[in-house]
Amino acid sequence: MPEPMTTAPDRERPGAMEDLARDPGSRRRFLRMVGGAGAASAFAVFLAACNDDDGGGGGGSSSAPEVASPGGVASNRDRGGDPKEGTSDIEILNYALALENLETSFYGKVIESGLFRGAQLDLIKKFADNERQHRELLEATVKKLGGTPVAPVKTTFPLESARSVLRLAATIENGGAAAYLGQANRIRDKEVLAAALSIHSVEARHAATLNGLIGLPPTPQGSFAVPLSMEEVLTTVQQFIVS
Amino acid sequence: MTLATPAAGNLNAIEVHGITRGSFILRSAFAVGTVYSAGAIGPYVRHALAQGNAGDIDVLNFALTLELLETAFYKRALGLRLSSEVREMAQTFGTHEREHVAAIKETINGLGGKPDSAPKFSFPLSDERSFLALAQTLEETGVSAYNGAAGQIQAPEVLAAAGQIVQIEARHAAAIRTARSQAPAPLAFDKSLEMEQVLEAAKPFLKT
Numbered sequence: 386m387p388e389p390m391t392t393a394p395d396r397e398r399p400g401a402m403e404d405l406a407r408d409p410g411s412r413r414r415f416l417r418m419v420g421g422a423g424a425a426s427a428f429a430v431f432l433a434a435c436n437d438d439d440g441g442g443g444g445g446s447s448s449a450p451e452v453a454s455p456g457g458v459a460s461n462r463d464r465g466g467d468p469k470e471g472t473s474d475i476e477i478l479n480y481a482l483a484l485e486n487l488e489t490s491f492y493g494k495v496i497e498s499g500l501f502r503g504a505q506l507d508l509i510k511k512f513a514d515n516e517r518q519h520r521e522l523l524e525a526t527v528k529k530l531g532g533t534p535v536a537p538v539k540t541t542f543p544l545e546s547a548r549s550v551l552r553l554a555a556t557i558e559n560g561g562a563a564a565y566l567g568q569a570n571r572i573r574d575k576e577v578l579a580a581a582l583s584i585h586s587v588e589a590r591h592a593a594t595l596n597g598l599i600g601l602p603p604t605p606q607g608s609f610a611v612p613l614s615m616e617e618v619l620t621t622v623q624q625f626i627v628s
Numbered sequence: 629m630t631l632a633t634p635a636a637g638n639l640n641a642i643e644v645h646g647i648t649r650g651s652f653i654l655r656s657a658f659a660v661g662t663v664y665s666a667g668a669i670g671p672y673v674r675h676a677l678a679q680g681n682a683g684d685i686d687v688l689n690f691a692l693t694l695e696l697l698e699t700a701f702y703k704r705a706l707g708l709r710l711s712s713e714v715r716e717m718a719q720t721f722g723t724h725e726r727e728h729v730a731a732i733k734e735t736i737n738g739l740g741g742k743p744d745s746a747p748k749f750s751f752p753l754s755d756e757r758s759f760l761a762l763a764q765t766l767e768e769t770g771v772s773a774y775n776g777a778a779g780q781i782q783a784p785e786v787l788a789a790a791g792q793i794v795q796i797e798a799r800h801a802a803a804i805r806t807a808r809s810q811a812p813a814p815l816a817f818d819k820s821l822e823m824e825q826v827l828e829a830a831k832p833f834l835k836t
Contacts, residue, residue: 511811515813522817566788569778569791570784570785570791571784578779582794582820583775584817586775586795586798589798589799589802591802594803594812603803604796604799608724609731612791
């Protein structure tokens with residue numbers, strides 16, 4: 386059972402990212418989730434050899450993992466360049482869409498599980514409906530910008546008890562809010578930025594509410610929320626993607 | 629609080645319309661210096677800073693006013709008779725707003741601007757009920773204000789800092805709604821407000 390990101394950030398596990406880079410299975414899951422060119426661009430940060438545009442078929446890439454590409458996403462910040470360069474709005478939108486697909490699938494399974502009733506079930510249904518609407522807007526926006534929306538992937542979540550599911554939901558929502566926050570200043574188009582921000586604060590509401598249900602404060606990080614990079618988020622969510 | 633000054637920490641990396649602040653100022657100062665003599669450089673640097681980031685400084689001063697209002701509000705609420713949970717909420721959220729004020733002031737100073745001074749506020753508060761109701765209004769306004777102003781921010785670092793703050797405002801709003809037995813996330817997409825709309829909404833709380 387993963388701990389909520391808010392209390393136990395996954396950053397102190399240097400092994401996770403290396404595992405992803407070394408294990409072709411998780412690389413395929415990752416590529417299937419974010420799809421095509423967007424995946425290649427994000428993945429380039431820690432897998433320079435990954436230039437395969439085809440995220441769908443994907444199998445059998447035998448290229449050895451390498452260290453960060455100098456043109457990679459994360460390194461832009463390190464060299465003090467424009468943090469916006471390197472990732473297009475379509476790629477960011479598809480990344481957000483992949484996360485919303487994951488959340489929608491998660492809530493769907495939680496509702497089906499029968500673990501919740503009454504007010505908590507109503508709350509979960511409401512959150513599920515929010516995520517579905519996010520997904521629709523993101524899909525439409527990707528299309529409007531001339532891109533191809535990523536398709537949902539097959540997911541798996543450990544749904545054992547109401548308590549454990551609420552903890553997992555808090556992990557996912559806190560991570561979702563941090564994921565949007567991590568992209569906000571990399572978005573070029575003002576309308577895309579406005580849409581992303583209008584979703585970001587809703588993810589934050591979900592996270593704060595779920596924190597309350599598991600005895601965490603609504604703002605576990607204090608006065609300033611902490612962003613997560615694409616790489617950090619994708620490393621964490623890959624456990625929910627079926628290979 | 630390690631992240632108390634998220635925006636101010638990285639000011640040298642702040643960009644002015646696509647070039648770094650450092651190179652922008654040096655280049656401008658050099659250009660002026662060759663024309664007017666070296667003595668003109670000092671004032672010009674300050675001027676260039678203020679000019680190049682004028683938009684961001686305006687947005688930051690707008691955010692500062694809101695954060696000052698929220699800080700004053702939570703401070704005033706602590707004078708009410710509150711249940712222990714609600715008191716703790718007022719204390720914690722008040723601390724967050726105060727730290728937002730400090731970070732925003734520092735960022736404005738760093739950009740060469742001048743932080744607006746704190747207006748005097750008054751709030752119609754009588755009990756826990758009125759506190760929670762007004763807290764919800766103010767936090768919701770805060771979320772919409774940041775979401776609405778973000779598009780006007782030029783420097784990526786300032787935008788990132790605004791994002792770090794608005795997420796906290798949204799979390800406050802959700803917690804207060806829950807305390808009032810209201811849906812924490814009533815809309816799939818949070819609304820945004822124009823600066824003028826926000827300032828209009830804040831008017832009733834400004835002492836004249």
